[in-house]
Amino acid sequence: MSAVEIPIGDASFVGRFLRYVDPVSGEWTGYRDDDGYGIFTWPGPAGERVKFRAHRVAWAIAHQAQPTGVIRHGCDHPPCCRPGCLKDGTQADNIADRDDPRRRHARRAAAIAAAGQQVLSLAFGP
Numbered sequence: 001m002s003a004v005e006i007p008i009g010d011a012s013f014v015g016r017f018l019r020y021v022d023p024v025s026g027e028w029t030g031y032r033d034d035d036g037y038g039i040f041t042w043p044g045p046a047g048e049r050v051k052f053r054a055h056r057v058a059w060a061i062a063h064q065a066q067p068t069g070v071i072r073h074g075c076d077h078p079p080c081c082r083p084g085c086l087k088d089g090t091q092a093d094n095i096a097d098r099d100d101p102r103r104r105h106a107r108r109a110a111a112i113a114a115a116g117q118q119v120l121s122l123a124f125g126p
């Protein structure tokens with residue numbers, strides 16, 4: 001990623017960015033990296049291709065500010081660009097969040113529910 005400022009004052013940047021955000025789910029519909037994060041490419045000050053992480057851009061547009069730390073997903077869904085899901089924090093917060101037993105429990109419960117659905121559809125059809 002780059003240290004280039006996110007050009008939140010550029011209407012063509014913001015307009016193009018928003019075209020890649022699903023208006024219903026808030027998900028990034030453009031290119032995603034191997035970790036599932038949306039990537040938005042835009043020319044930098046020297047005309048070079050700058051890659052921005054989409055959720056950082058979403059946070060910056062929503063807050064009209066440059067993010068100072070790690071932008072975290074409250075929803076644990078990397079392609080999500082909903083401003084309400086995004087929090088500015090530090091890497092330490094990020095790790096604390098991940099290790100929070102309530103969140104671990106929630107993820108485990110979701111995995112069990114998904115596995116349960118699969119078992120049910122095998123037993124009773126889709």
Ligand SMILES: [Zn+2]
Nearest residue numbers: 075080082085
């Ligand atoms: Zn979200």
